[in-house]
Amino acid sequence: MSRAYEKVPEYGSGLRLHLNENTAGCSPVVLEAMRRVTREDCAFYPDYAEVHHIAARWLGVAPDQIALTNGLDEGIHAASYGYLQRGADGRQRRAVIVQPAFDMYAACAELAQAEIVDVAPLTGFAFPLDALRTAITPATRVVFLTSPNNPTGVAIGRDALVEVLSLVPSEGIVFLDEAYVDFADESAIDLIGAFPQLVIGRTFAKAQGLAAVRAGALVASEATMARLRRYLPPYGLNIFALAAITAAAGDDAYVAWYRSQVAASRQMVYDACQRLGLSFTPSQANFVLVRVGGDVPAVVRAMADRGIFVRDRSTQPGCDGCIRIGAGVVEHTGRALAALEEVLCAAQ
Ligand SMILES: Cc1ncc(COP(=O)(O)O)c(C=O)c1O
Structure with a gap:
């Protein structure tokens, strides 16, 4: 099996929460x-x-x-x-x-x-x-x-x-x-x-x-x-x-600001997971691994249809059923979680 790096397909415009980027932009x-x-x-x-x-x-x-x-x-x-x-x-x-x-x-x-x-x-x-x-x-x-x-x-x-x-x-x-x-x-x-x-x-x-x-x-x-x-x-x-x-x-002040957005966003993801009955891994990074279970590619596609890009990580070792959601700007996280709730409820 080749281990060549596979770039994710370009999605076009939307909220990019799939590559762990800073969605606020640089300072x-x-x-x-x-x-x-x-x-x-x-x-x-x-x-x-x-x-x-x-x-x-x-x-x-x-x-x-x-x-x-x-x-x-x-x-x-x-x-x-x-x-x-x-x-x-x-x-x-x-x-x-x-x-x-x-x-x-x-x-x-x-x-x-x-x-x-x-x-x-x-x-x-x-x-x-x-x-x-x-x-x-x-x-x-x-x-x-x-x-x-x-x-x-x-x-x-x-x-x-x-x-x-x-x-x-x-x-x-x-x-x-x-x-x-x-x-x-x-x-x-x-x-x-x-x-x-x-x-x-x-x-x-x-x-x-x-x-x-x-x-x-x-x-x-x-x-x-x-x-x-x-x-x-x-x-x-x-x-x-x-x-x-x-x-x-x-310009450490900019990073301090973004760090605080990330901390608040991670907590929002945890709270949403608890409400929706999903398991997640507490994170020290600007993303959270969430176990949505079921048909993960379908969840990722449905999120993309709503203009929110998250990453299917379900084929990585230990990550079956998981998506990775970027947790940066609080307002972006709010939009992503609203879309996720809608997608998961529609799938039930
Ligand atoms: C763990 C890890 N290391 C390195 C990189 C690549 O960093 P850079 O964009 O500076 O090449 C990434 C990018 O997502 C990453 O997740």
Whole structure:
């Protein structure tokens, strides 16, 4: 079975709650910064020095511990190529993926010709530490973790993360994808200095609303970062991304506002689920996994007919009967929940 990444079909216009985007848009301050880009700025290869330092300071790491990327997807590519290709010994490397997971991990691991080992979810999506103890072998070079996870919104505890770090061979890494960490209780970024095997992926796509600008980052110890940099192109980010990152790093108030919208929206989804008798997974991200059961594609289609796009996640491990609903702007969540109630009542 191919693990190639399958993009979701373009839906056209409607309320996009299917790709975990920021449905409020980016901060006006960030848009203004991109508008200030000049003709000359566009004509010259960008100078990354200043934005590099700004991003490092903003994330609380040293400049040697960060690389900016063209979206986090590029970081996932770089880590996969840097660690999962066959070595000089010709032996195949192992990638371990805790499921359910973002599909790009398997897609990139497959391209690097790694052996892919999926670790199945436990009830309630508790972290499968015992299964990881078996799955991680001397051939393992990357363990892909996501905290908070996509599509469940469940965060990984610090003790569990530290234990996984202790299981990985010294030549390997734990790739901790923190795409949604701006909505969560805590980040593991402060562990970078202590664990050379920890690589953290971040993106400006979600909380900062810059998915179309393509801006992300990898964070790791100096030595690990030096190796990862070799797998990144020298001019991966365009001038608009540099302007946007610089402005976003100085505009925490916008993210604080969006975070509060997300917290209120998640609660609205939980309340609606309780009213409708649906089970859901409490989330630390900007979406909620809801078990609607029955004919999930029909529910997703009926929602789309009402102009609300949600994601069918029912074929992912442990997610049978589930849709994932973006939980961002409160007004958008209200519209989505009204449509969901109508669709489910009509199906009864
Ligand atoms: C867990 C996870 N990691 C990475 C990404 C990709 O981030 P970017 O848009 O910065 O490439 C996504 C996008 O949805 C995601 O869900």
